[in-house]
Amino acid sequence: MQIRCELIRIMISETEDQQVIVLKEAGGDRIFPIVIGFFEAAAIDRRIKGHVLPRPMTHDLLGMVIEALGGRLARVCVTDLKDHTFYANLVIERNKDQILVDARPSDAIALAVANNTPIFVEDHVLNEVAGPGGFNV
Secondary structure, eight states: OEEEEEEEEEEOOTTOSEEEEEEEETTSOOEEEEEEEHHHHHHHHHHHTTOOOSSOOHHHHHHHHHHHTTEEEEEEEEEEEETTEEEEEEEEEETTEEEEEEEOHHHHHHHHHHHTOOEEEEHHHHHHHTTTTOOOO
Protein backbone atom coordinates (compact mmCIF):
# COMPACT_ATOMS: atom_id res chain seq x y z
CA MET A 1 0.00 0.00 0.00
CA GLN A 2 1.25 3.48 -0.85
CA ILE A 3 1.02 6.24 1.77
CA ARG A 4 0.86 9.90 0.78
CA CYS A 5 3.73 11.91 2.25
CA GLU A 6 4.75 15.53 2.38
CA LEU A 7 8.15 17.12 2.11
CA ILE A 8 8.50 18.96 5.41
CA ARG A 9 12.14 19.98 5.56
CA ILE A 10 15.23 20.50 3.43
CA MET A 11 18.56 20.68 5.20
CA ILE A 12 21.23 22.15 2.95
CA SER A 13 24.86 22.48 3.97
CA GLU A 14 27.25 24.17 1.59
CA THR A 15 30.19 22.47 3.31
CA GLU A 16 28.90 18.88 2.96
CA ASP A 17 28.33 16.75 -0.13
CA GLN A 18 25.25 15.10 1.31
CA GLN A 19 22.06 17.02 1.99
CA VAL A 20 18.91 15.83 3.74
CA ILE A 21 15.22 16.06 2.95
CA VAL A 22 12.58 14.94 5.41
CA LEU A 23 9.28 13.32 4.45
CA LYS A 24 6.28 13.02 6.76
CA GLU A 25 3.28 10.77 6.41
CA ALA A 26 0.29 12.97 5.49
CA GLY A 27 -2.18 12.77 8.34
CA GLY A 28 0.18 10.57 10.35
CA ASP A 29 3.18 10.65 12.63
CA ARG A 30 5.83 8.77 10.67
CA ILE A 31 8.74 10.97 9.59
CA PHE A 32 12.04 10.00 7.97
CA PRO A 33 15.08 11.58 6.30
CA ILE A 34 16.56 10.81 2.89
CA VAL A 35 20.12 11.81 2.11
CA ILE A 36 20.42 13.45 -1.32
CA GLY A 37 22.97 15.38 -3.36
CA PHE A 38 23.53 19.11 -3.28
CA PHE A 39 22.15 19.82 -6.78
CA GLU A 40 18.91 17.95 -6.14
CA ALA A 41 18.49 19.72 -2.79
CA ALA A 42 19.13 23.08 -4.46
CA ALA A 43 16.57 22.29 -7.19
CA ILE A 44 13.95 21.37 -4.60
CA ASP A 45 14.75 24.43 -2.50
CA ARG A 46 14.53 26.76 -5.52
CA ARG A 47 11.09 25.43 -6.46
CA ILE A 48 9.71 25.67 -2.95
CA LYS A 49 10.90 29.26 -2.73
CA GLY A 50 9.36 30.06 -6.13
CA HIS A 51 12.64 30.86 -7.90
CA VAL A 52 12.29 30.29 -11.63
CA LEU A 53 15.44 30.20 -13.70
CA PRO A 54 15.50 31.67 -17.22
CA ARG A 55 16.38 28.30 -18.79
CA PRO A 56 15.10 24.86 -17.78
CA MET A 57 17.18 22.77 -15.41
CA THR A 58 17.26 18.97 -15.69
CA HIS A 59 14.11 18.37 -13.61
CA ASP A 60 12.22 21.05 -15.55
CA LEU A 61 13.40 19.50 -18.81
CA LEU A 62 12.25 16.02 -17.80
CA GLY A 63 8.83 17.37 -16.86
CA MET A 64 8.55 19.12 -20.23
CA VAL A 65 9.60 15.93 -22.07
CA ILE A 66 6.94 13.88 -20.27
CA GLU A 67 4.33 16.46 -21.22
CA ALA A 68 5.56 16.81 -24.83
CA LEU A 69 5.23 13.04 -25.24
CA GLY A 70 1.60 13.20 -24.13
CA GLY A 71 2.13 12.07 -20.57
CA ARG A 72 1.40 13.44 -17.14
CA LEU A 73 3.40 12.83 -14.00
CA ALA A 74 0.65 11.41 -11.77
CA ARG A 75 2.79 10.78 -8.68
CA VAL A 76 6.18 9.68 -7.48
CA CYS A 77 6.65 6.82 -5.06
CA VAL A 78 9.54 5.75 -2.86
CA THR A 79 9.24 2.01 -3.42
CA ASP A 80 12.01 0.27 -1.54
CA LEU A 81 15.05 0.44 0.71
CA LYS A 82 17.91 -1.98 0.03
CA ASP A 83 21.37 -1.81 1.58
CA HIS A 84 20.75 1.73 2.87
CA THR A 85 19.68 2.91 -0.61
CA PHE A 86 16.17 4.18 -1.36
CA TYR A 87 14.46 3.41 -4.68
CA ALA A 88 11.63 5.29 -6.35
CA ASN A 89 9.37 5.31 -9.41
CA LEU A 90 7.91 8.07 -11.50
CA VAL A 91 4.31 7.14 -12.26
CA ILE A 92 3.44 8.61 -15.63
CA GLU A 93 -0.05 8.42 -17.10
CA ARG A 94 -0.38 8.53 -20.86
CA ASN A 95 -3.72 7.84 -22.49
CA LYS A 96 -5.06 5.03 -20.32
CA ASP A 97 -1.64 3.54 -19.63
CA GLN A 98 0.46 3.87 -16.52
CA ILE A 99 4.21 3.90 -17.09
CA LEU A 100 6.63 3.29 -14.23
CA VAL A 101 10.10 4.78 -14.57
CA ASP A 102 12.84 3.85 -12.11
CA ALA A 103 14.35 6.96 -10.49
CA ARG A 104 16.51 8.04 -7.60
CA PRO A 105 14.22 9.40 -4.87
CA SER A 106 16.05 12.74 -4.96
CA ASP A 107 15.30 13.17 -8.66
CA ALA A 108 11.74 11.90 -8.28
CA ILE A 109 11.03 14.29 -5.41
CA ALA A 110 12.67 17.22 -7.22
CA LEU A 111 10.46 16.49 -10.22
CA ALA A 112 7.39 16.14 -7.99
CA VAL A 113 8.07 19.49 -6.34
CA ALA A 114 8.67 21.12 -9.73
CA ASN A 115 5.35 19.80 -11.05
CA ASN A 116 3.25 19.99 -7.87
CA THR A 117 2.87 16.21 -7.98
CA PRO A 118 1.99 14.04 -4.96
CA ILE A 119 4.70 12.04 -3.22
CA PHE A 120 3.95 8.55 -1.93
CA VAL A 121 5.98 6.01 0.04
CA GLU A 122 5.31 2.29 0.20
CA ASP A 123 4.00 1.33 3.65
CA HIS A 124 6.72 -1.30 4.17
CA VAL A 125 9.38 1.38 3.59
CA LEU A 126 7.74 3.70 6.12
CA ASN A 127 7.54 0.86 8.62
CA GLU A 128 11.22 0.07 8.14
CA VAL A 129 12.60 3.61 8.35
CA ALA A 130 10.12 5.39 10.57
CA GLY A 131 8.49 2.63 12.59
CA PRO A 132 5.26 3.14 14.49
CA GLY A 133 6.56 6.10 16.51
CA GLY A 134 8.29 7.95 13.72
CA PHE A 135 11.74 9.44 13.52
CA ASN A 136 12.73 12.57 15.42
CA VAL A 137 14.36 15.32 13.37
